[in-house]
Amino acid sequence: MHVPKHELALLAVVAFSGCASWQKQGVSVAPPKKIRLAVLPLKLDFSVKNPAELATVAKSTATSAERKNQARAMKARLGEELDKDFELRVSSSYVFSPVPDADVDQAMASLHLSTSAEPTPKQYQELARSLKADALLRVVVHGYGKIKTSWLLLLWASSFGEGAAQGVVIAEAAANVWAGAAVAAEEVLQEGLEWFGGGYLFDRYYAPVILEGDLYSGKTGKNIWGWWFVDTENKKAVKKLPKAEQKKKEVRLLLTFEKARDEMMQKIERAAVSNEEAL
Numbered sequence: 177m178h179v180p181k182h183e184l185a186l187l188a189v190v191a192f193s194g195c196a197s198w199q200k201q202g203v204s205v206a207p208p209k210k211i212r213l214a215v216l217p218l219k220l221d222f223s224v225k226n227p228a229e230l231a232t233v234a235k236s237t238a239t240s241a242e243r244k245n246q247a248r249a250m251k252a253r254l255g256e257e258l259d260k261d262f263e264l265r266v267s268s269s270y271v272f273s274p275v276p277d278a279d280v281d282q283a284m285a286s287l288h289l290s291t292s293a294e295p296t297p298k299q300y301q302e303l304a305r306s307l308k309a310d311a312l313l314r315v316v317v318h319g320y321g322k323i324k325t326s327w328l329l330l331l332w333a334s335s336f337g338e339g340a341a342q343g344v345v346i347a348e349a350a351a352n353v354w355a356g357a358a359v360a361a362e363e364v365l366q367e368g369l370e371w372f373g374g375g376y377l378f379d380r381y382y383a384p385v386i387l388e389g390d391l392y393s394g395k396t397g398k399n400i401w402g403w404w405f406v407d408t409e410n411k412k413a414v415k416k417l418p419k420a421e422q423k424k425k426e427v428r429l430l431l432t433f434e435k436a437r438d439e440m441m442q443k444i445e446r447a448a449v450s451n452e453e454a455l
Contacts, residue, residue, distance in 0.1 A: 198393075198400055198451040199451070201393035201395055201400050202394060202396065203310050203311045203393050203394070203395070203400060203448070204310075205448050205449060210270075211273070212273055212309050213272040213274055213309065213310070213311050213312070213313060214303070214304065214307050214309040214311070214312045214313070215262050215266060215274065215275075215280065215313045215315065216280060216284070216291065216313065217255065217277075217280070217281065217291050218255060218317055219315070219317065220251060220254070220255050220258075220320065221316050221317060222317065222318065222319055224247040224248070224251045225243070225247055226243050226244075226247055227246045227247050227250055228425075229322060230247070230251070230321055230425070230426060230429070231250065231424070231426035232423065232424045232425045257430075258317070260277065261430070261434065261437065262315065262437060263277050265434075265437055265441055266441065269441060271445045271448045271449065272448075275307050275308075275309050279307060283306045284303065286306070287302055287306070289303065295314075295397075296397070297392075297396065297397030297398055298397060300394070300397035301394065301396070301397040303394075304392075304393075304394025305394070307394075309394045310393075310394050310395075311391055311394055312391070312392045312394060313389060313444070314389070314390045314392065315387060315388070315389050315390075315440070316387070316388040316389075317386070317387055318386040318387070318388060319384055319386035319406075320385055320386075320429060320433070321383065321425065321429050322384070323384045323386065383409050383410075383425065383429045383431070383432040384406070384407070384432065385405075385429065385432045385435075385436050386404070386405070386406050386436075387405045387433075387436045388403075388405075389401075389403055389404075389440045389443075389444070390402040391444060401447050403440065403443055405436040405439050406436075407436045407439070409428065410428070410431035410435040413431040414427075414431055
């Protein structure tokens with residue numbers, strides 16, 4: 177049975193760092209010097225038709241067209257906020273130092289690149305050269321506040337016979353550059369009752385976020401690392417908030433995003449150190 181690419185990816189995490197030393201790709205940790213990392217503007221690969229999908233909003237008499245325009249504006253502001261959030265996390269890394277977002281935006285504009293299409297290896301090289309970056313990170317937000325029902329079913333189903341599912345996925349994915357393990361969604365699958373509520377109830381009572389991260393060598397433009405992250409809620413962070421703030425969807429979503437973002441950066445940092453130690 178053929179499974180669409182993105183749905184297939186939710187059953188398998190991309191995990192192909194370590195096949196070749198990062199140093200051979202021009203990416204190496206050499207304390208006290210850090211890897212100069214350019215994070216491309218995040219691609220928000222999901223649709224928003226109503227402001228209520230992204231935030232807790234008061235009831236409105238706005239027309240459907242007006243709500244769509246409001247949602248579009250909210251999504252644009254969200255993209256800017258998430259970009260700054262990611263840059264802040266990279267700035268605190270013990271492995272990476274960030275290229276300022278403004279410089280990345282300017283360089284991409286000069287090379288006529290956008291988030292809608294993934295750059296080619298040559299374009300990654302040109303972008304890295306203009307930014308003097310050792311590596312580039314491309315992050316796609318596949319879900320923010322909502323998860324496709326078909327993805328929910330696949331995730332739920334993957335909790336049964338996980339090993340067999342991984343084997344099938346890896347075998348099919350091997351035709352690509354992907355060679356992975358199971359989706360990093362252990363926390364999601366542990367709370368099995370969530371799936372029985374259906375997509376609507378799940379999205380209503382949780383703050384799901386799905387991120388895909390891919391790291392590229394600035395020297396060769398090749399992909400040297402990739403992974404998927406699925407989180408439903410950042411419960412520890414939410415509990416620390418005042419009661420009124422805990423109920424705000426925009427707050428809960430941002431906290432879930434930050435949890436997934438931290439997991440991604442920790443994974444990349446460990447991969448960078450592991451590759452260095454293997455030399």
